Every structure is written in C-alpha cells, then in structure tokens.
Amino acid sequence: MISAEELLKSEIPIIDKWLDDLLPAETEPPQTIHRAMRYSVLSGGKRLRPALAIIAFRRFGGEGDRIYPPACALELIHAYSLIHDDLPSMDNDDVRRGKPTNHKVFGEAIAILAGDALHALAFRNLAEAGDIRIVADVASAIGTRGLVGGQVFDLEAEDTEPTAEILEGIHRGKTAALIAVSLRMGARLAGADDEDVDAVSAYGEKIGLAFQIIDDILDITADPKKLGKPVGSDEEHNKATYPRLFGIERSRQIAEELIASAKASLGDDPNNEELHAVADFILRRAY
Amino acid sequence: MISAEELLKSEIPIIDKWLDDLLPAETEPPQTIHRAMRYSVLSGGKRLRPALAIIAFRRFGGEGDRIYPPACALELIHAYSLIHDDLPSMDNDDVRRGKPTNHKVFGEAIAILAGDALHALAFRNLAEAGDIRIVADVASAIGTRGLVGGQVFDLEAEDTEPTAEILEGIHRGKTAALIAVSLRMGARLAGADDEDVDAVSAYGEKIGLAFQIIDDILDITADPKKLGKPVGSDEEHNKATYPRLFGIERSRQIAEELIASAKASLGDDPNNEELHAVADFILRRAY
Numbered sequence: 001m002i003s004a005e006e007l008l009k010s011e012i013p014i015i016d017k018w019l020d021d022l023l024p025a026e027t028e029p030p031q032t033i034h035r036a037m038r039y040s041v042l043s044g045g046k047r048l049r050p051a052l053a054i055i056a057f058r059r060f061g062g063e064g065d066r067i068y069p070p071a072c073a074l075e076l077i078h079a080y081s082l083i084h085d086d087l088p089s090m091d092n093d094d095v096r097r098g099k100p101t102n103h104k105v106f107g108e109a110i111a112i113l114a115g116d117a118l119h120a121l122a123f124r125n126l127a128e129a130g131d132i133r134i135v136a137d138v139a140s141a142i143g144t145r146g147l148v149g150g151q152v153f154d155l156e157a158e159d160t161e162p163t164a165e166i167l168e169g170i171h172r173g174k175t176a177a178l179i180a181v182s183l184r185m186g187a188r189l190a191g192a193d194d195e196d197v198d199a200v201s202a203y204g205e206k207i208g209l210a211f212q213i214i215d216d217i218l219d220i221t222a223d224p225k226k227l228g229k230p231v232g233s234d235e236e237h238n239k240a241t242y243p244r245l246f247g248i249e250r251s252r253q254i255a256e257e258l259i260a261s262a263k264a265s266l267g268d269d270p271n272n273e274e275l276h277a278v279a280d281f282i283l284r285r286a287y
Numbered sequence: 288m289i290s291a292e293e294l295l296k297s298e299i300p301i302i303d304k305w306l307d308d309l310l311p312a313e314t315e316p317p318q319t320i321h322r323a324m325r326y327s328v329l330s331g332g333k334r335l336r337p338a339l340a341i342i343a344f345r346r347f348g349g350e351g352d353r354i355y356p357p358a359c360a361l362e363l364i365h366a367y368s369l370i371h372d373d374l375p376s377m378d379n380d381d382v383r384r385g386k387p388t389n390h391k392v393f394g395e396a397i398a399i400l401a402g403d404a405l406h407a408l409a410f411r412n413l414a415e416a417g418d419i420r421i422v423a424d425v426a427s428a429i430g431t432r433g434l435v436g437g438q439v440f441d442l443e444a445e446d447t448e449p450t451a452e453i454l455e456g457i458h459r460g461k462t463a464a465l466i467a468v469s470l471r472m473g474a475r476l477a478g479a480d481d482e483d484v485d486a487v488s489a490y491g492e493k494i495g496l497a498f499q500i501i502d503d504i505l506d507i508t509a510d511p512k513k514l515g516k517p518v519g520s521d522e523e524h525n526k527a528t529y530p531r532l533f534g535i536e537r538s539r540q541i542a543e544e545l546i547a548s549a550k551a552s553l554g555d556d557p558n559n560e561e562l563h564a565v566a567d568f569i570l571r572r573a574y
Binding site (some may be wrong): 020024028032033034037080081084089090107108109110112113116117118119124126127128130131132135136138139140142143144145147148149151152153155156200206223227251 | 312315316317319320321324335367371374376377394395396397399400402403404406407408410413414415417419420422423425426427429430431432434435436438439440443444460
C-alpha cells in the first residue's frame with residue numbers, strides 16, 4: 001500500500017489540471033480578474049480539501065471523474081477565503097505560499113472581487129455534481145456557522161486572552177467545517193448511506209481541528225522555506241492559537257487525542273485503512 | 288387589474304418577512320456579523336429581483352410559498368454585491384438607502400465578511416428550492432461572466448471614455464444578469480418549458496439593461512430624498528454611464544427601445560400582461 005502522504009500527493013497534479021481547466025483563461029475579458037483568480041488558485045498548495053473528497057468518494061465505492069468538479073470547488077472556496085483573509089483590513093498578510101498575496105499584486109479591489117468570483121465559480125462547479133444536498137452542505141459549512149463565523153471569532157479574539165472554548169470555535173469554523181464537508185461530499189456523491197456520511201463527517205471535523213492545531217504549532221517551529229510563508233505570523237498578529245493557550249507539548253497531545261478520536265469515529269472496518277493513514281499523516285506532517 | 292407598481296409594492300412586506308426569518312438572529316454569535324448582515328439586507332429597498340422571480344413564477348402557473356427562499360436568495364446576493372461595491376477600495380460610498388454604508392458602521396473587515404456570508408447564505412436558500420439548475424444559473428450570472436465581471440469592467444472604465452460596447456458590457460454584468468436570472472428562476476421553478484424560460488430570460492436581460500439606464504438618469508435628475516442616496520455620485524466617481532456617453536434624451540430613448548424589445552421577446556399572449564406592465568413601469572419609475 002502507498003503511504004497516505006504519497007496518496008495525497010498523487011492527486012495534486014490531477015486536481016491542478018482540473019483547476020486549470022475550470023478557471024476562465026487569462027485571455028478572456030475581463031482579463032485582470034481572471035489573472036488574479038488563477039494567480040491565487042494555481043500557486044501550489046496541498047489541495048487537501050479536494051484530495052479528502054476524492055479519498056472519501058473512492059472509499060465508498062465512487063468511480064470515475066465526476067468527483068473532480070465539486071472537489072475542485074472546495075479548493076476554489078479555500079482560495080477565496082485565503083485571499084479575503086489576507087486583505088489589509090483583515091490579517092494584512094503580504095506573503096502566501098512564498099509569493100506576494102493577491103492584493104499586493106492586483107490591488108485590494110480586484111482581490112476582493114477575485115475572492116467573490118471564486119466563491120461563485122465554486123457553486124457553479126458544485127452544481128455540476130447534480131446533487132442539491134452537497135450545495136446545501138457546503139453553503140452551510142462556509143457561512144456564519146462555519147468558515148465566515150470562524151474568521152469573525154478570530155478577528156474578535158485578537159489581542160484578547162481567548163478561552164479554550166472560543167479557540168475551538170475559531171478553529172472549528174475556520175478550518176474544520178470545510179474539511180468535514182469535503183469528506184461528507186465525497187461520501188454522499190459515492191452513494192454512502194446516512195450513517196457512513198455522518199461518521200466520515202465526524203472524522204473530518206476532528207482531523208480538521210487537529211490539522212489546524214498542527215498548523216499553529218508549525219507556525220512556531222517549522223522551517224519557513226518548507227512552509228512557504230514566514231513563521232511567527234500568528235505571534236505577530238496576536239492570534240488566538242493552541243500553542244499560545246496550552247503550550248506546544250499539550251497542543252500536540254490534544255491533536256493526538258483528536259486523531260485517535262477521528263479514527264474511532266470511523267470504526268475499524270478494513271476499508272477505512274486509507275482514512276486512518278491520512279489521519280496519522282496529518283499529525284506527522286512538517287509542512 | 289392592479290398596476291405594476293402596486294403589484295411590485297405588494298410583495299415587499301412579504302419578502303421582508305421572509306428575509307427577516309431566513310437571516311440569523313442578531314443574538315446568535317458571532318453577533319457582529321449577524322447585525323451587519325441584517326443592517327444591509329433589512330434597510331428597505333425595492334426588492335425588485337425577488338419580486339420579479341415571484342411574478343414569473345406565478346405567470347407560469349407556480350403556486351404556494353416555495354418560491355420565497357430562492358427569490359430571497361437573489362436579494363441576499365444583491366445586498367452582498369452592494370456592500371462590497373461600497374467599500375473604500377471600490378466605489379468608496381458613505382451612504383446607501385439614506386443610511387451609512389455597511390463598512391462605515393461595522394468597519395471594513397466585517398463588511399467584507401458580511402458580504403461573503405450573505406453570498407453563502409444565498410446558496411443555502413437557493414438549495415432549498417431543490418432544483419440544481421437554478422444553482423448553476425445563478426452561479427453563472429454572478430461570476431466574472433456576469434455580476435463580478437460587470438464590476439471589474441466598471442472599475443476599469445473609471446476616468447476613461449468608454450465605448451457604447453464597454454458601457455453595455457458593464458450594465459449587462461452589473462445589473463441585467465441578476466435581473467434576467469431572477470425571471471429565469473421563477474419560470475423554471477414553475478415548470479415552464481425551455482422556450483418560455485429563454486423568452487423570459489431575454490425579457491429580463493432587456494428590462495435589466497433599461498433599469499440601469501434609468502438608474503443612471505435618476506442619478507442626475509432625481510430628488511435625492513426619494514432616491515435615498517445623494518444624486519450626482521456617478522459624476523463624482525467619473526463613472527461610465529449612458530447619460531454621460533449619450534446625453535439624457537438619447538439615453539431615455541435607448542431605454543424605451545429596450546422596453547419595447549423586452550415586451551416583444553415575450554410575445555402578446557394575454558398571460559404576459561403583468562410582465563408587460565412591469566416593463567412599462569421600469570421606464571416610468573422616479574425612484
């Protein structure tokens with residue numbers, strides 16, 4: 001069996017090709033915004049969300065290419081949220097994945113609109129899957145009860161001493177909601193029954209939260225070249241993070257507990273081997 | 288028969304009630320963003336887009352309340368686009384519908400996120416209708432080939448002398464695309480056949496363009512109290528408008544031609560009487 005790391009990596013070039021195809025060409029007017037959209041989406045990245053959707057889809061017997069448009073929609077949403085998060089009025093970040101952020105290159109107006117256009121294009125591609133339930137699931141995961149809500153809690157928590165509860169709320173919204181719905185989508189589109197869909201969602205929620213905790217740890221301990229962005233930016237922005245509240249040791253322990261609990265959500269059906277391996281990899285990753 | 292003006296107005300309180308119900312309560316955390324969303328959506332407005340969806344729905348035999356969630360989704364999208372358009376890096380407007388714009392009250396970060404959250408909530412409510420085609424239609428209408436594209440063309444045309452073609456592209460994107468898809472949605476959800484759906488879309492495209500031309504004329508000639516915003520703001524921003532390019536007289540004539548053409552798109556089936564009356568009203572309106 002190939003490792004989880006290799007499995008996730010093997011999907012990247014395929015996802016990148018689909019993303020390239022479904023984004024409007026740079027030569028199509030209005031060119032500026034298409035350049036801006038392509039700049040942020042096609043700038044590398046782990047493609048974790050689409051890859052998880054694809055892995056869940058295959059796990060539950062899904063076949064063929066129809067998973068790719070809605071899976072790529074998750075990456076478009078992720079890219080839109082990063083562009084908006086980086087804006088001067090938000091986190092005011094200048095560098096992302098080793099390159100200047102979208103608004104540093106295209107200006108704030110185009111950056112805001114590029115995010116908006118990616119958001120719309122995501123739903124265009126979600127619709128391709130022909131299942132209204134995944135539109136509802138994703139829309140719920142990225143609103144004020146998910147992604148946007150997490151960002152608001154995050155902004156409000158800057159320069160305060162957040163409780164563990166608030167911190168979990170931030171991470172559940174900003175990261176875990178989209179990761180959970182990625183897995184949920186893959187399972188649903190493969191025709192998994194409701195029980196399996198819910199189990200894989202619970203798994204996604206937990207690995208999503210663990211992913212963010214590891215992210216916060218890496219922001220302190222990682223090699224900036226491997227990470228593709230400066231380390232220490234959470235500290236600089238006075239961000240609410242697990243290491244800040246609990247220290248690095250205890251944070252890693254919480255992530256370990258979440259990964260164990262994620263695997264338990266699935267049960268030990270041998271068909272879950274890949275998802276178990278993915279969970280372990282999230283804990284181990286160094287970038 | 289009641290007049291088109293009365294017909295459109297009669298839907299406003301019903302739409303407002305639905306919007307109030309489908310927006311998260313101000314008391315639900317994160318409260319700031321829910322307050323910001325409600326502030327912009329529930330600040331009055333003509334509710335033209337949902338009203339047109341409802342009128343088209345009834346025209347093609349649609350019955351009951353199921354049109355309201357997706358119709359209201361169009362108003363959420365309209366509100367999101369106005370919040371983002373008003374931002375300092377875009378049109379930098381301080382007043383909208385007689386009240387301070389969203390970012391003047393809540394700050395830029397929350398205004399951007401309120402727009403994003405309304406965008407997501409719109410798709411949540413579109414999904415309620417259970418028809419994947421309207422998700423695809425709306426997503427296409429508000430991306431770079433529609434709403435966002437129009438805004439980009441508009442930003443790029445500031446301080447230039449736009450051609451009639453560019454001007455039409457701006458208005459088609461910024462206004463006509465969403466109005467056309469509103470009518471399209473209503474017809475589709477009522478079960479209209481493809482020919483009727485396309486005819487009502489063509490009608491919508493034309494009344495949408497005429498609506499924007501009249502809007503530009505009103506920005507010069509209207510009573511600011513009736514309009515709910517300062518007049519002359521297009522002039523001040525050096526905006527590309529029909530009156531600027533063609534003068535007021537010729538602009539009004541173009542709008543008249545569009546309205547006649549819109550009515551012709553539908554044909555003279557007596558069942559189209561209401562839609563004809565709505566087209567005439569759009570030409571006549573003074574606010």
